[in-house]
Amino acid sequence: MRILHTSDWHIGRTLYGRKRYEEFEAFLAWLTETIQQNAIDALLVAGDIFDTSTPSNRAQEIYYRFLCRVAASSCRHVVVVAGNHDSPSFLNAPKELLKALDVHVVGSSTEDQEDEVLVLHNEQDVPELIVCAVPYLRDRDIRVAEAGESVEDKERKLIDGIRNHYATVAALAEQKRNELGVDIPVVAMGHLFTAGGQTVDDDGVRELYVGSLAHVTAGIFPECFNYLALGHLHVPQRVNGFETIRYSGSPLPMGFGEAKLQKSVCQVEFRSMAASVQLIDVPVFQKLERVKGGWDGISSRILDLSATGSQGWLEVIYDGIEFIGDLRERLEAAISGTQMEILRIKNNRIIDRVLGQIHAEETLDDLNVNDVFERCLAVHDVPENQRPELLRAYQEALSSLYEDDAQAE
Incomplete structure (x- = not known):
């Protein structure tokens, strides 16, 4: 069996005021084609489908159109869990209707954790995969607050709550596998922050719990999972070096700090119970570039980009020695006649001169x-x-x- 693991689409996210719907549509069109070309049997989406809990009508249209396309493809199942940016009730609202398309949605944890343990069947109605579809676990789902507890008490309770939740769904999955009498893989999903996880600046990754708590270690996950598909961190990465515990990362760069990262999705193939993982690179649908330095370096780089016909979106960070009061005007002149667009300008020299006070050049985006x-x-x-x-x-x-x-x- 072959599955595809992706996460953190953040449909509807803007970048310094620019809407990015065309990028989301292009990515999902590519993903549909990739599913077909690679004969994917199940697609796992590990949270943060939307960027906000109240997605726009266009964001919803992009999402549902994609699900319809996948349902008409060779892919037999789609499993979607909510992330911390998603509204659980919004994702859950059409879940009964989506079941008819073999799209399984878990928007929130419930009192009966068996709801998160899904047995997926092939065309002959033979069980082929068990998925522990664990959504983002909210604080109130896993911890009872008590008056007077310390930060350390909260952290311990949160991590214990996450550990116990995964232990419970793992035990239910093994029980189901024993009842079925077939040796099939167990895959788990999650949307959380693991200890040592790699992030980059400007990636928009929001802390999940107060005080940067509950960065869990790989040791809390039961050993019965043949693969663990995680979401939340935008950099594709293994967890503690484990090949079968992975973040797929976001398919699009969420900010200029991610501009140079190669984005990917994870293709996981099971032969018997052993999982082998292959990364499939996601194409760049809109070029982003951070241009930083003194004026000569910035103007030279813009000239080079112009010569290649670049249509990129730029972030310009000026940190040269010379004070330039008309930086914006110079930059607008530099890109005049090109297809490039500057979305953000940061003049560090001006910010330094006002000794850290908010200046007209420093905005809330900073x-x-x-x-x-x-x-x-x-x-x-x-x-x-x-x-x-x-x-x-x-x-x-x-x-x-x-x-x-x-x-x-």
Whole structure:
């Protein structure tokens, strides 16, 4: 049997105001063709299908059109689990209808974890694969909050909750396999952050739990899993060097920090119970490039790109010695007549001159939510010794906001 593992599509995500629907459509058209060409039997999507819990109509259209195309292909099954960016209730709403297309959706953990253990059958109705389809586990799914508990107590409870959840679904999968009386692979899915996981700047990966907690180790996963398909981190990577525990990574670069990464999906082939993994490179549908340096280096690079007919989107970071007050005007003149577009300009020399204060050249795009809160604390002269506790309370409020399923009612 041959499966394809992908995740973190983030359909609907914008890049400094630019909509990227054409890229998402191009990727999913390529994915449909890849599924057909490689005779894929099951597609696993490990969370963050959409970028927000309230995806636009166009984002939804792209998603459902793709599912219809895959249902009409040689692929027998699609398994989709929710990520931390997805609305569980939104993904779950059409799940009964999608079952008719052999699309299995698990938007959230339920009281009966058997709902996450799926037995997939071939055309002859013979069981061929068991999938432990574990979605993003929200804090409230795996931990009971108690007054007065420390940060360490929270971390321990979160990791224990994740470990116990996977142990339960693994035991259910082995029980089902024994009842079926057939030796078929067990594949697990998940959307989480493993310890030592590689990220890059500007990738938009959001911390899952307050205070960067619950970066789990590979040791918490039961040994009965023949392959573990993970989502959340955007860099394709093995976990702790294990060939069969992997992040597929996002198929599109989510920011300029990812521009030079080779994106891929994971093709997993089972011969008997042994899994072999092959990465399939995803084409670049929209070229991104970060151009950084002094003015001579920047202008030279733009000239080189122009000579090749580049249609890239650029981020320009000026960190030269010379103070340039008209940087934007110079850059606009440099790309005039080309098909390139500058989406972001960061003038580090101006930022340095105002000694870290917000300047007209520095926008909210340059700051994350914690940066903004810390600036507010500084502006209001909050004493340093009070800031860590206030920041932790702020992060808890943010986490609660992120995990609130606005689509549930």
